[in-house]
Amino acid sequence: MRPFDYRRAGDVAQATAAAGDATAAYIAGGTNIIDLMKLEVSTPARLVDISRLPLHRITQTQDGGLRIGAMVSNSAVAADMAVRQRYPLLARAILAGASGQIRNKATVGGNLLQRTRCAWFQDISAACNKREPGAGCAAKDGPNRMNAILGVSGHCIAAHPSDMAVALRALDAQIEVTAADGATRLVAMDDFYRLPGDAPHLETCLAEGDLVTSVILPPPTAETQIYRKIRDRASYAFALVSVAAALRMQDGRIAAVRLAFGGVAPRPWNDPAVEQLLIGQPPSKDLFVHAGEALVAPAIGHGGNDFKITMVQRLLAAVLREASE
Ligand SMILES: Cc1cc2nc3c(=O)[nH]c(=O)nc-3n(C[C@H](O)[C@H](O)[C@H](O)COP(=O)(O)OP(=O)(O)OC[C@H]3O[C@@H](n4cnc5c(N)ncnc54)[C@H](O)[C@@H]3O)c2cc1C
Numbered sequence: 001m002r003p004f005d006y007r008r009a010g011d012v013a014q015a016t017a018a019a020g021d022a023t024a025a026y027i028a029g030g031t032n033i034i035d036l037m038k039l040e041v042s043t044p045a046r047l048v049d050i051s052r053l054p055l056h057r058i059t060q061t062q063d064g065g066l067r068i069g070a071m072v073s074n075s076a077v078a079a080d081m082a083v084r085q086r087y088p089l090l091a092r093a094i095l096a097g098a099s100g101q102i103r104n105k106a107t108v109g110g111n112l113l114q115r116t117r118c119a120w121f122q123d124i125s126a127a128c129n130k131r132e133p134g135a136g137c138a139a140k141d142g143p144n145r146m147n148a149i150l151g152v153s154g155h156c157i158a159a160h161p162s163d164m165a166v167a168l169r170a171l172d173a174q175i176e177v178t179a180a181d182g183a184t185r186l187v188a189m190d191d192f193y194r195l196p197g198d199a200p201h202l203e204t205c206l207a208e209g210d211l212v213t214s215v216i217l218p219p220p221t222a223e224t225q226i227y228r229k230i231r232d233r234a235s236y237a238f239a240l241v242s243v244a245a246a247l248r249m250q251d252g253r254i255a256a257v258r259l260a261f262g263g264v265a266p267r268p269w270n271d272p273a274v275e276q277l278l279i280g281q282p283p284s285k286d287l288f289v290h291a292g293e294a295l296v297a298p299a300i301g302h303g304g305n306d307f308k309i310t311m312v313q314r315l316l317a318a319v320l321r322e323a324s325e
């Protein structure tokens with residue numbers, strides 16, 4: 001690990017002022033960034049500790065939704081009674097990730113901004129366009145079992161690792177961001193993450209110093225919420241494939257549905273065309289197969305991860321069957 005400067009911020013303004021250049025990085029729970037610093041994948045000259053910022057609360061919003069502070073631990077979100085009763089999908093997604101000890105330290109902001117688990121990204125001797133633009137992509141022709149099949153480019157096939165972000169996508173959450181000049185903005189989940197294109201090192205819409213301060217959930221509209229994750233072990237493992245579904249039935253037909261997919265793309269994946277295909281239809285095996293085929297029509301496998309193309313279709317069908325019963 002290389003030497004670095006350390007500052008603890010007492011409020012949001014101090015934090016954004018201290019982190020407003022490319023050599024600085026925030027540290028919240030530290031469960032991801034410390035590992036990356038030990039591996040020399042991340043080499044900030046200055047760490048800005050935001051763990052004491054007053055962003056530890058979960059509160060009701062005026063329209064009946066929830067505001068979750070960026071410093072709330074993953075465990076606290078999953079245990080919160082309002083989350084469990086009204087957004088069970090979010091609680092389940094969080095509990096499907098990492099381990100109890102890690103969830104106690106990991107924060108909402110850090111979970112959204114954790115880096116990919118692509119093995120080559122974490123190995124500084126390997127070519128990686130995300131770590132070093134223009135270096136190449138070792139994953140395309142190497143072992144790539146954990147990598148993505150949708151939304152990828154010739155420059156990067158990394159998958160986004162967060163379970164929580166997949167749930168937030170299906171729940172139409174918004175991310176509240178404060179910039180170095182104090183301006184605050186709301187960003188829809190769809191606009192928060194970038195696809196790799198020819199610049200995979202740019203992962204989100206955040207500028208230098210931008211701080212995630214909270215996540216805002218709209219009032220829940222679906223009567224059924226499901227999160228299912230397939231992984232190599234029953235715990236302590238990232239998703240091979242996951243599906244989040246929020247669904248409402250009316251008169252025997254699917255009246256509304258939001259779907260999001262994890263483990264398959266560089267960001268929580270969603271496909272409005274697949275949702276449209278389901279809306280207004282009575283549930284049936286044929287419909288679910290058709291939805292799965294539409295979902296993977298643009299998928300590209302790279303050998304080691306080809307199995308995900310079939311797996312995500314089967315998981316989607318299973319989740320839709322359960323949600324519509
Ligand atoms: C063994 C292991 C297994 C895991 N399994 C899973 C899993 O199955 N599913 C899953 O989803 N996750 C999993 N994780 C990841 C874990 O959930 C993340 O490490 C954790 O959520 C990161 O949160 P943190 O607060 O510790 O972030 P940190 O490590 O403190 O920060 C992570 C990144 O976010 C940035 N950051 C943090 N907070 C903010 C903010 N408010 N605004 C702007 N930038 C910010 C930091 O600068 C850093 O770049 C696992 C981790 C480990 C070590």
Ligand code: SF4
Pocket residue numbers: 116118119120121127128129130131136137138139140147155156157158200
């Ligand atoms: S898939 Fe992306 S993160 Fe992985 S080696 Fe290639 S460029 Fe790097």
